[in-house]
Amino acid sequence: xxxxxxxxxxxxxxxxxxxxxxxxxxAVLGVLIVARPLTSLVLLGLYVGASAVISGVIELATxxxxxxGWTRAVAVLWIIGGILVIVWLGRSLELLPPVLAALLIxxxxxxxxxxxxxxxxxxxxxxxxxxxxxxxxxxxSLTWPDVTVLVVAVVFGVRTLVFGASLLVRGILGLNRRNAxxxxxxxxxxxxxxxxADAGRYGLSLLLVAVATVGWxxxxxxxxxxxxxxxxxxxxxxxxxxxxxxxxxxDYEGDAPPGGVVQRILYTTTDADGRPxxxxxxxxxxxxxxxxxxxxxLWNHGTTGVARGCAPSLRDNSATRWAIPALDEVxxxxxxxxxxxxxxxxxxxxxxxxxxxxxxxxxxxxxxAAAELPQRWLAPDVVVWGHSQGGHAxxxxxxxxxxxxxxxxxxxxxxxxxxxxPHALARDLLSGGASPELTVLISWVLVPYAQxxxxxxxxxxxxxxAMPIVREMAQRCPTxxxxxxxxxxxxxxxxxxxxxxxxxxxGSLGERLQQNAVTGKFAAPLLVAWGxxxxxxxxxxxxxxxxxxxxxxxQVRWREYSGVNHLGVLQPGSPFLSLLVTWTDDxxxxxxxxxDECPG
Numbered sequence: 241x242x243x244x245x246x247x248x249x250x251x252x253x254x255x256x257x258x259x260x261x262x263x264x265x266x267a268v269l270g271v272l273i274v275a276r277p278l279t280s281l282v283l284l285g286l287y288v289g290a291s292a293v294i295s296g297v298i299e300l301a302t303x304x305x306x307x308x309g310w311t312r313a314v315a316v317l318w319i320i321g322g323i324l325v326i327v328w329l330g331r332s333l334e335l336l337p338p339v340l341a342a343l344l345i346x347x348x349x350x351x352x353x354x355x356x357x358x359x360x361x362x363x364x365x366x367x368x369x370x371x372x373x374x375x376x377x378x379x380x381s382l383t384w385p386d387v388t389v390l391v392v393a394v395v396f397g398v399r400t401l402v403f404g405a406s407l408l409v410r411g412i413l414g415l416n417r418r419n420a421x422x423x424x425x426x427x428x429x430x431x432x433x434x435x436x437a438d439a440g441r442y443g444l445s446l447l448l449v450a451v452a453t454v455g456w457x458x459x460x461x462x463x464x465x466x467x468x469x470x471x472x473x474x475x476x477x478x479x480x481x482x483x484x485x486x487x488x489x490x491d492y493e494g495d496a497p498p499g500g501v502v503q504r505i506l507y508t509t510t511d512a513d514g515r516p517x518x519x520x521x522x523x524x525x526x527x528x529x530x531x532x533x534x535x536x537x538l539w540n541h542g543t544t545g546v547a548r549g550c551a552p553s554l555r556d557n558s559a560t561r562w563a564i565p566a567l568d569e570v571x572x573x574x575x576x577x578x579x580x581x582x583x584x585x586x587x588x589x590x591x592x593x594x595x596x597x598x599x600x601x602x603x604x605x606x607x608x609a610a611a612e613l614p615q616r617w618l619a620p621d622v623v624v625w626g627h628s629q630g631g632h633a634x635x636x637x638x639x640x641x642x643x644x645x646x647x648x649x650x651x652x653x654x655x656x657x658x659x660x661x662p663h664a665l666a667r668d669l670l671s672g673g674a675s676p677e678l679t680v681l682i683s684w685v686l687v688p689y690a691q692x693x694x695x696x697x698x699x700x701x702x703x704x705x706a707m708p709i710v711r712e713m714a715q716r717c718p719t720x721x722x723x724x725x726x727x728x729x730x731x732x733x734x735x736x737x738x739x740x741x742x743x744x745x746x747g748s749l750g751e752r753l754q755q756n757a758v759t760g761k762f763a764a765p766l767l768v769a770w771g772x773x774x775x776x777x778x779x780x781x782x783x784x785x786x787x788x789x790x791x792x793x794x795q796v797r798w799r800e801y802s803g804v805n806h807l808g809v810l811q812p813g814s815p816f817l818s819l820l821v822t823w824t825d826d827x828x829x830x831x832x833x834x835x836d837e838c839p840g
Contacts, residue, residue: 243463256411263408267401269699286326294321314350318759321346342420344378347371362438362445369445376452467717472506473586475518482499483601484608492522494556500571501527502533502559507609511590512598512692518587519602521554521580523610524567530574531620535828536610539564539579540603540626540633545717546593546684551586552579555719565625565656565810566817573825576618580606582633590691593684594629594662596636596756598692603637604645622655623824627810628776631658635758635766642763651827652835654767654820656809657777660785661752667745668778679739683713686749695748698824703741710739757789764796765835767823790838797837 321343344792351371472490480487485508492502500585502524509519518766525534541563544550557835558579561567570577582602584591592598593812603624611618622641638653659665666685687710689696702710745753770782779800789796801815809816826833 247635260408260411262275263405263411267408279536293319293326314346314379317346318343319417336344338382341381342377344381345376348374348376357481358564360438362442365442366445369448373448373452376456376523380455384668386565418492447812462792466550467554467720469549469554469586471530472504473520473548473551473588475506475587479518480508481516483508483516484605486609486612487518489523489613491820492553492559494558495560497524497560497567497571499527500567501525501558503613504553505609505613507588507590507605509602509605511583512592512595517583517589517602519583519605520551520553520586521578521602521606522559523613524559524571524577524579525616526571526574533617533671534574535619535621535623537570537575537577537605538603538607538622538637539577539636540624540630540637541579541581541598542626543593543626543684544585546584546591546688546718547715547717548585548588548591549720550717551581553581561812561813565627565814566821569817569821572823575608575824576616578610584688589689592692593688594659594753594756595634595688595692596632596758597640599629600636600640601635601644603633604641607648608645620647621828622648622650623827624650625656625820625824626654626658627656628806629659631655632660632662632756632758634658635660635747635762636756638764639758639760650764652764652767652824653762654769654824656816657770657774657782658758658768658785659777661757661781662782663745663750663757664781665777666753668781670744680713680716682740682744683710685753686744687711687714687793689749689752694750694754696752697748699747700747701740701742701744703739706739748802758785759792761792762789762794765797765827767820768796768798769809769820770805772799772800772802773804773808774806776806795836795838797835 321339323337338713344351348371351367351374472488475488487506487508489503489505492504494502496502502522504520504522506518509517511517541552541558544552544555553565557563559567564570564579565579567577580603581587582592582599590598592602607618607622610616624634624637626632626637632655634653634655635658638650641648641650662685669681684702686696686698690698698707698710721829743750768782768786768789770777770779772779774782782800786796786798799816804814804816808814823833823835825831826835
């Protein structure tokens with residue numbers, strides 16, 4: 241503990257007036273660290289760095305010649321760690337989390353060594369508890385780097401505030417210098433006699449053990465919700481060169497719909513730049529299939545996160561009527577559902593979130609791969625469905641299908657509450673400021689765009705030192721408990737200053753978002769639907785999209801449902817489902833129907 245409390249050693253013999261000044265300054269520093277977590281990282285880094293350097297210097301200067309070699313080695317490491325923090329802090333705050341974790345672990349090892357070496361039993365117990373707690377939180381710091389910096393900053397700030405306040409009070413009360421020091425400089429109880437100091441040490445030891453245990457249990461709880469990616473999603477050494485080739489298939493381990501059989505597939509595809517990639521997805525067929533080739537509903541899922549573990553095929557409920565609209569009716573009619581995860585979900589690689597070419601290629605290649613499944617006879621006729629992000633993917637799928645997979649006949653596209661214009665949506669959402677939930681969503685867009693486009697640099701849009709927070713946010717799925725960590729981190733940052741800097745709808749990112757808007761002429765009819773109470777995509781953006789599609793000469797049928805929210809448009813009971821199935825059936829059988837509701 242002494243190494244984290246250099247200041248007490250330096251003021252052990254200071255007069256009361258010095259204690260008042262030092263206590264006041266230290267208390268103010270603690271308030272700044274607690275109240276302004278992101279800005280306070282600079283103060284925290286400087287404080288920790290200086291503390292480490294001074295600790296190491298004092299240790300080397302006061303060590304006796306008989307001191308053990310590891311004691312001097314620890315002192316040197318503390319000096320090196322402190323210098324690293326101070327020197328590099330102005331260039332990159334990303335260094336702070338691992339160095340802070342290393343210092344915690346190093347301090348814990350040193351405390352354990354001191355507890356074994358000397359002192360009363362209570363002092364040894366406290367040293368062991370403090371050492372173990374530091375090691376535990378050092379390991380947790382490496383496990384959860386996005387929230388750890390903020391939590392350590394606040395904890396360290398509280399400790400600094402309490403210590404400064406105690407110095408201030410003692411100085412004001414005019415206590416003598418011996419009473420003005422902290423516990424390690426207090427007068428010990430007579431040998432063999434149990435005193436108040438011993439009781440305090442034991443009580444503090446229990447508290448440290450309890451806090452470390454709670455922290456470790458919380459870490460385990462957060463990790464329990466994270467999806468497990470099994471070996472099925474690992475690409476083989478030799479990947480087929482042709483896109484849309486089936487690599488392997490297996491039974492889906494989640495819930496199957498009544499009367500349905502679900503398989504998961506791994507297949508080759510290409511990313512937004514045309515580079516080879518691997519995708520995964522689900523194929524859902526009737527357990528009592530009708531004879532002959534069966535038409536395909538290509539389902540594009542909505543936002544589930546952008547990390548590899550966020551793939552729908554890894555979840556238990558992705559093949560139910562709550563996840564895929566009108567699924568029971570689809571299976572009764574003998575249609576085959578192909579539901580891609582997109583590349584980068586389930587499989588390794590970059591996930592094309594709201595990147596049209598990448599989404600569409602993953603979707604079309606899933607249909608090509610599904611056609612290779614044994615005992616599955618897929619017709620070339622395809623109707624594309626999609627919701628939210630999947631609506632964006634569905635529209636882009638129809639747009640490139642003729643050039644990318646000419647053997648597939650895309651007969652129409654149903655877009656449910658689609659993100660048709662990512663740039664317009666970003667501009668609208670950001671007009672009211674970035675909420676904690678929105679900061680997570682921004683990371684889901686920014687990180688994939690930076691991976692897909694070399695001119696989009698995360699550093700142009702993220703506050704200095706916040707890069708680890710943003711990258712960790714992009715690794716969270718909304719269905720896992722760990723997303724709480726990201727929201728709390730966003731809350732902590734937003735209390736101080738924005739996590740993101742500059743114009744998120746401008747520069748290279750803005751240009752790339754505009755490139756991924758849905759525009760132009762479609763060869764097949766469109767069906768667009770949304771709810772009037774959509775809390776994610778404003779109604780006016782859907783109105784604008786339909787107007788643009790009509791103005792560009794497309795066949796558009798559209799519906800707005802009063803009182804329906806973003807998810808309500810696709811879930812059981814939605815008034816849109818009967819229209820969706822009838823419209824799709826008309827396309828498959830070639831039945832004349834009203835497919836154009838554009839004026840004129």
